[in-house]
Amino acid sequence: MPLDRLTAFTPLPPERNGIADYAAMLLGALARHYDCEAACEDWLADAPPGIAVVDPALAHRAIAGGDGRVLHQLGNNPGHGFVLEALRRVPGVTTLHDPGLLHLRQTAGATRDTLLAGLRDAPPAFARYARGVAAEDRWSRADHLLFDMAGEVLARSRAVVVHSRFARNRLRALHGEAATAHVEVIPHLLPPFAAPPREEARARLGVPPDAFLVCTAGFATSAKRFDWLIEALEAVPAAHWVHAGAERPEEFPLSAAIAERPALRGRARVAGYLSEAALTDHVAAADALVNLRFPSAGESSGSLARGFAAGVCCVVSDTGAYAELPRDAVLRVPLAGAAPALAEALAALAAEPARARAIGEAGRRFASTEMALPAVALRYRALIEASRGRPVASRPAAPAKPVALALALGPGLTAAAVARALGGVEGPCRLLLAAPDLVSLADLSLERPGLLDGLLPPWAALRAIRVLDGPCAGLLLDVDAGQRGARAA
Structure with a gap:
């Protein structure tokens, strides 16, 4: 009998991140109960044997009807920005390794207005102070303890896992019993290794x-x-x-x-x-x-x-x-x-x-x-299954999606053709340069050194690049098309 699919949005090794190690160990144990896949920004990540690594920007499309089995591993550092974005698109069970999340939001590029919006529900005891700090951009070490940015996670998750009663009680004190009824304590797992003498x-x-x-x-x-x-x-x-x-x-x-x-x-x-x-x-x-x-x-x-x-x-x-x-x-x-x-x-x-x-x-x-790994995995499985029907808050309003364009990547593609395609775009854009397969892409890269530098116009800044395999092979580019004044110059 085939196993149910579980999609985990998480960093993985070799990222230098303890949560990446945690996620890899947990996925290895959950693979006994689910057909697991890992949605990770690093497409060369080291997933456990038999677990596929998929593009997080595309993984949500395969999750049936928004009611699939989903697990998010969320920590308070820049490597988890894509996990927070995935939670906004696809609700699931979220392991909240750090309740604060201020550092994550700051390093992920949150604007001052975004941080202020996230503090609207701050406890009255320090709400005024919190907004003043955010408005004046005068952060200190203490603020990472005082600020609580977990409200969105609680609202968008079908269940939330923390590793201690202290963490659960802190969330309850800040957000109330009703908003934290779905928070469960599952101890941190024990690494399954044999220590040398x-x-x-x-x-x-x-x-x-x-x-x-x-x-x-x-x-x-x-x-x-x-x-x-x-x-x-x-x-x-x-x-x-x-x-x-x-x-x-x-x-x-x-x-x-x-x-x-x-x-x-x-x-x-x-x-x-x-x-x-x-x-x-x-x-x-x-x-x-x-x-x-x-x-x-x-x-x-x-x-x-x-x-x-x-x-x-x-x-x-x-x-x-x-x-x-x-x-x-x-x-x-x-x-x-x-x-x-x-x-x-x-x-x-x-x-x-x-x-x-x-x-x-x-x-x-x-x-x-x-903390034994098999026991921890069984508790995760029970929580994933029990929480599948739990309703979540509506997805917050998102900024306008970047324009999506596609061009065939081949010897005949010119900088002028790319400039014409981007000519009507203002701001963020996702550009797919499609190739028949990865072999063709590799050959073209060798034939045309500095390929992207020669193709993108000077007013289009390359923000990120991803190599795609499969039916949609090619280069997926995140581009900022700049401002009209910059183009005119």
Whole structure:
């Protein structure tokens, strides 16, 4: 019996995005229950075996009657702009990895008026402040915690998944019981990998067997409180530290902050973005995985799940979603006096390695029960099926669609012909340069270097390009046809 189709709008590896990794793992498990396809902007993305990657701009056409099975993976960074656009077209179940979404909307090019419109329903306690910030374009770090832009997601989703009761309660406090009745807590999944033995991982990394190694992972953001960790490590001379992830200097200049502390010289380093295998080795080699968070808006942590899977002692802030974890499965650090409390905790773990191993094993047992991938996939399947008939809010009014044009791409296509086709267009335009197949397209590209530069008129700016295969092979161009004044010049 054929399986029902499930379309997931999501980023996928190799995008450097923890949600992309999450989505790939979840899709691999959901493939036991559905005929899955992934709608992803990167047409060369690494989907799990047997799962096709399709163009998100076209995928919605195959979803029958607007009542197909759809899953959106939505996070708060630029790589999820196309997912938000897909949710506006096609309702479905949405995993809301971060309730705020302000950074996503800003980096996706939302205008000031758009941001203001999204804040109309802000809670009265800070509605006036929120609108003032948006109107004057004076954003600060605190605004990403204070602002809530999830109302559209709640309205357009048949169901919403969050990973903690904290995140659900935050949404309920801001939007009310009625608007959040369809929000369900499904724990973050446990990565389905076998962590190498600690000794093997250390041997590959060149870490001495008797060293006390602290690991942090993921993007280095200010909310992960590296300032607290750096202060704590100065007081624990036995500890070595590696950050297994990329820096975001505009948020927290991690390397510079380490360099300013002579006491950390030679025992702290930033590894940068790592391959899957290298990241696994770094986590498995650690005695403690530190995952602090303040302020917290209820966001989830893939690196914490990885630490659980490896059986490493996880040290977390006693706040937000982390406060829901069993007390024997993690080591919690209070927010008040966090740096000295963290120093005391790390010194105790370094002096008593057996305690660190016991906490790590308790964390592994907890996660293998609550966060196991097959169980998480079954909960998603139940929610997808149960929510199919739930009504959603009407799709918000969209700006006028860009003009769509098509021309045959071949040796005879000239710049004058393209200019004539674009002559009546003002503003955004989608232009398909159709080819018989990809082989013909490749041959033409070799014969005519700088093909698009030679074809597009100077007043037509190329914004995006996509290579299409199949019955509609060719180049799909997103073009801004500019202004008449610019053309006349």
